[in-house]
Amino acid sequence: EIVLTQSPGTLSLSPGERATLSCRTSQSVGSNYLAWYQQKPGQAPRLVIYGTSSRATGIPDRFSGSGSGTDFTLTISRLEPEDFAVYFCQQYGSSRYTFGQGTKLEIK
Amino acid sequence: QVQLVQSGADVKKPGASVRLSCKASGYSFTSYYIHWVRQAPGQGLEWMGIIKPRGGDTTYAQKIQGRVTMTMDTSTSTVYMELSSLRSEDTAIYYCARSVLEYYFDHWGQGTLVTVSS
Numbered sequence: 001e002i003v004l005t006q007s008p009g010t011l012s013l014s015p016g017e018r019a020t021l022s023c024r025t026s027q028s029v030g031s032n033y034l035a036w037y038q039q040k041p042g043q044a045p046r047l048v049i050y051g052t053s054s055r056a057t058g059i060p061d062r063f064s065g066s067g068s069g070t071d072f073t074l075t076i077s078r079l080e081p082e083d084f085a086v087y088f089c090q091q092y093g094s095s096r097y098t099f100g101q102g103t104k105l106e107i108k
Numbered sequence: 109q110v111q112l113v114q115s116g117a118d119v120k121k122p123g124a125s126v127r128l129s130c131k132a133s134g135y136s137f138t139s140y141y142i143h144w145v146r147q148a149p150g151q152g153l154e155w156m157g158i159i160k161p162r163g164g165d166t167t168y169a170q171k172i173q174g175r176v177t178m179t180m181d182t183s184t185s186t187v188y189m190e191l192s193s194l195r196s197e198d199t200a201i202y203y204c205a206r207s208v209l210e211y212y213f214d215h216w217g218q219g220t221l222v223t224v225s226s
Contacts, residue, residue: 001170033211033212035212035213037153037213044203044216044217044218044219045153045203045205045213045216046216047212047213047214047215050211050212050214051212056214057214088152088153090153090212090213092207092210092211092212095167095210096155096169096170097143097155098155099152099153099154099155100152101152102152102153
């Protein structure tokens, strides 16, 4: 099973700042099959990024993804109030899907 | 629009079974796979398994293999997930989610809270 480790656990920033979230995998993710999801309290997760760097439908261009192999990053260029949430990375390169433990992005 | 509508919350005693449903609409049911993912209170996401509507093939997470069964009814575009021998640690919100083949999850149900308590 591929283990995903996200850092930091909590990120405290102000609106307008840049957020950088990290996801490291225990093995190389095949074909860069790495996705990011946003989850707000009381809601289901929402797809943000797939294939490491492709934005999902309706996701603003301040969100970007990058990385390869075992190191991946989600960047939010200028934080808006609605961006504060928990973000999970997920690998779908193996038949046993796994998620990171999440990074909570909170308002400073 | 694509919708995955799940059944309502349930409370079960330890040792019992629970059967959840996920009704799909707004797309061709057999063209997408359905996954089940659960989230214990205040915790992360745990993938439970996948069912492929065209043929009904399933793959389950090793952790719950033997206790979980995923089935479907193509006539109603509904997927079911049954979890047996429930324990307190099965208390969680259970989500169904859709994927194109075995890729990322582009739509999710609203979630169903299952509480296991004596």
